[in-house]
Amino acid sequence: MVISVAKLVVNSDCRSSGCNPSKYFSGHCGGTGRIGVLVGGLIICYIRRRSILRSRSRVSRQFYQAKGITIPIYTYKEIEKATNCFSEKQRLGTGAYGTVYSGKLHNGEWVAIKRIKHRSDCDDSIDQVMNEIKLLSSVSHPNLVRLLGCSVDKDEQILVYEFMPNGTLCQHLQRERGNGLPWPVRLTIATETAQAIAYLHSNLDPPIYHRDVKSSNILLDYSYTTKVADFGLSRLGIMESSHISTAPQGTPGYLDPEYHQNFHLSDKSDVYSFGVVLVEIITAFKALDFSRRHNEVNLAALAVDRIKRGCLDEIIDPSLEHNKDTWTYSSIHKVAELAFRCLAFHSEMRPSMAEVAAELERIRVSREENTSLSLDGTNHSSVSIVNEKQTSQEVKIDESDKKGLLDNMNSTDEQNVSPNYADDQWLSESSSPSSSGRLGSGSKV
Known part of the structure; x- marks a missing residue:
């Protein structure tokens, strides 16, 4: 009778906790030994159930007590x-x-x-x-x-x-979606990304360090407007200190070498990662690629070497046709120079994200000039200077460039975001929790 009651209690108490009480009732029951086993099983199941309930309670308590959370809660x-x-x-x-x-x-x-x-x-x-x-x-x-x-x-x-229907910058650069992006669109994406990160660094108190800036965390909406994503690794900065100490996290190929060396995280760590993104935008190369020669696996190292030697043209994405006009040629080289500064080994030598964003905006709006000259000096076309209002509106994307991109979308918005669209991937890769994970991907959810 005692055994039957114990069995009933164990089954009832442990069903939701994942215990398998049947293993405690194999064979014929009898004697104090069997009762001891039953009591032991009951205790084990009770402890497991309490642990699960305590975990659930802590999650809910932590969630509901968190300040500043006003977003909807779904079942x-x-x-x-x-x-x-x-x-x-x-x-x-x-x-x-x-x-x-x-x-x-x-x-x-x-x-x-x-x-x-x-x-x-x-x-x-x-x-x-x-x-x-x-x-x-x-x-x-x-x-x-x-x-x-x-x-x-x-x-x-x-x-x-x-929902971001046009995927990630990484997917476009790697031709996983479409046939690549024209240079003005790439430059606009870089500018918008820099503005978003500069906002996190400069407009918030305390500032936020993203810690996982990379091309696969730069998403594109219906009109190819940039949306920086994935704050799972982000941390609040400490205003009284120039850095905070934390174990290295992020994505191999984008990690600040100084941060990886001494665990000192600062806003300049994001600057370094963004420098890698700028080089990706110029070259359409992966941040890490083991199919390249041994000394060229790391894109940051490859780019710094080519820029130092004045050989940037060797790694510029051929689809950009950088020699077709003066502005394209000079703006690509100016962005490369900016990337070179962002990739400085010592963080104090790097510009702030606010400086980076301002410089990219200057490069972007420099497209609007009185004339557009080819490299041989021939006047190909005349472009009038736009007024200040028009310039500010063009921070998003040049309308002609946007139209060309949108023409490539083969169906309506509803079709583009249907379940069948899922194969295109919203987030392609996830960063590793440490520097040792997913080295080959060069790209977290």
């Missing part, structure tokens, strides 16, 4: 319905921290849904999610991706973002 059932039970057809990309799916909410809005992976270091995973929610809830900039909601239901940590 797991709502998320499941939006993604068709996390259908593989709607998977956009998988990285070290989770998988991203396209999803359609009950109001018909298409979104990107990031389902955080269950990890053994549960505390770190929860902290990662809470960090991103807090940071994205506190910032507002037209070139930062918006967090639209979240869910911490049923032991799941899920983030809901605005």
Whole structure:
């Protein structure tokens, strides 16, 4: 009788905790030994159940007590319905921290849904999610991706973002989407990205250091407007100090060598990573590529070498046709010079992101001149100087360049964000939690 009651209690108490109480009841029951085993099994299941409940309670408490979070909270059932039970057809990309799916909410809005992976270091995973929610809830900039909601239901940590139908800068540079971007569009993307990061560094108190600036975290919306994404690794800066100490995290190929050496994180660490992105934009090379010669695997090192020797033309993306006119040629070289300064080994030698953004804007608007001359001095066309209002409007993207890009979209917006679109990937790769992960990808969710 005691055994039967114990068995009933164990089954009832442990079913939700994942225990398998049946193993405690194999064979014939009898004697004090069997009762001891039963009691032991009951205790084990009880401890496991308490641990799970305590973890759930802590997550919920941490979530609801977090300040400044005003985004909608979705139930797991709502998320499941939006993604068709996390259908593989709607998977956009998988990285070290989770998988991203396209999803359609009950109001018909298409979104990107990031389902955080269950990890053994549960505390770190929860902290990662809470960090991103807090940071994205506190910032507002037209070139930062918006967090639209979240869910911490049923032991799941899920983030809901605005949907980016034109993928990532990395995908375009690597010809995974389309046939590449023209130089004016690349320059506009670089300028908008720099403005977003400069906002994080200079307009917030305390500032935010992104820590994972890379081309696969630069997303493009319907009109190819830039949206910087993925704040999972971001940290608040400390105003009283020039740096904070933390273990190296980020993506190999983009990591600040000084940060990797002494664990000192500063705004200049983001500057270095952005310097790598500028070189990617110029060359369309991967940040790390083991198919290149041994001394050219690292793109930053390759670019610094070529710029030092005055051989930049050797690595410029041929599709840019940089010799076709004076402005294209000179602006590419000016951006390369800026990238060279960003890639300085010593952080104090690098410009601030505000300086980088201002310089890129100057280069971008220099396109509007009285005349556009070819390299041989021939006057090919005349371009009138636009007024100040027109110049400010063109910070987003030149309309003629945008039209050419949008003409390549073969269907309506609704078709572009259908579940079948998921194969194009919203986020292609995920950064590693340390410098040792995914070296070959050169590219996190």
